Amino acid sequence: MEKILNAKQAKVPIWKSFDLIGDLVLLRAPISEVEISRNLLDEYKRIGEALLNELPYVKGVFLSLTPVMGEFRLRKVLHLAGTSRKWTYYREHGCVFKVDLESAYISPRLSYEHSRIAKLVRSGEVVVNMFSGVGGFSIVIAKMANPARVISIDKNPAAHRLLVENINLNSVEESVVPVLGDSVDVIMESLKGVADRVLLPLPSFSPRFYLAALEALGGEGVLHFYEFVELEKGERRGDLIPKAYKRVETVLRRVMDCAKAVLLGGRIVRSVGPRLYQVSLDVSIDKNLCG
Ligand SMILES: C[S@@+](CC[C@H](N)C(=O)[O-])C[C@H]1O[C@@H](n2cnc3c(N)ncnc32)[C@H](O)[C@@H]1O
16 A cells, blocks of 8 residues: 555655545545646556555545535545445444545544544433534444434535434434534524533634534533644644634633633644644533523
8 A cells, every 4th residue: 555655656646645434445635636637647547446456345446636625524536446436334433324425524534533522421411413424423422322312413415314324324313313404503493501512523713603502502511622723833733732722712702701611621633734733622611600
């Protein structure tokens, strides 16, 4: 694998890191669709064929043509070799997920976070997942913990359909409640004060999302933020969590200044670009002073 994706041998720009999602491989390259000429395409296809030969469990190879983009966090992919089917079954933590490379967000790089959060959930909790995608957090929580409900909201109809399938595949119909819609609207209309824990797995620093998350909580609870933070010149990795929390706290105070927030912990989830990182922050909230 190393050899095949070695930049010199590959003869085309290609990144060494790739995602294995079920029986599909997703490669990345610093190049867009318009830049892929006939010659380059042939070389990318050759790399795809070489990967198929090297990895017998891989049935299809794709190249990501864009980063994840837009409200639904989707990417465009180019078929290189093997099956052209873009959907597959992906497994993690004893759960199985039907996923689609193009129509709904999927990243195996969140796998550790899925189980980390599941281990924090206490028996009987009501969890609201504001950006559930195909169910990564929600289904792992339902399988590993014993929540009363995991209300799982997503605005992308394709992600919602896959979530419903995944709930059935994993037999978690009793605890995972799929909701299609804008999470802010859903919470403000029908989920105020119901949650012990709210997940916000969509980087945004958005006051609108933060207010809805606070509204979803009962008197006390925990919010889990996933934000992108850049390291500026002179800053070190150790600065990322305090820097992210400062911004989170500022937005929280702006939307509900009576709520008391305490940072329980933070972790660097992954690097998402040069000096750009995704961090998770676990924040306890007490709204009892809000009257
Ligand atoms: C990063 S993905 C979620 C990843 C998912 N939690 C996981 O573990 O795989 C963000 C999701 O938020 C959804 N989304 C974006 N804006 C939304 C909104 N206002 N309300 C509900 N869902 C939204 C997108 O469709 C996308 O599926």
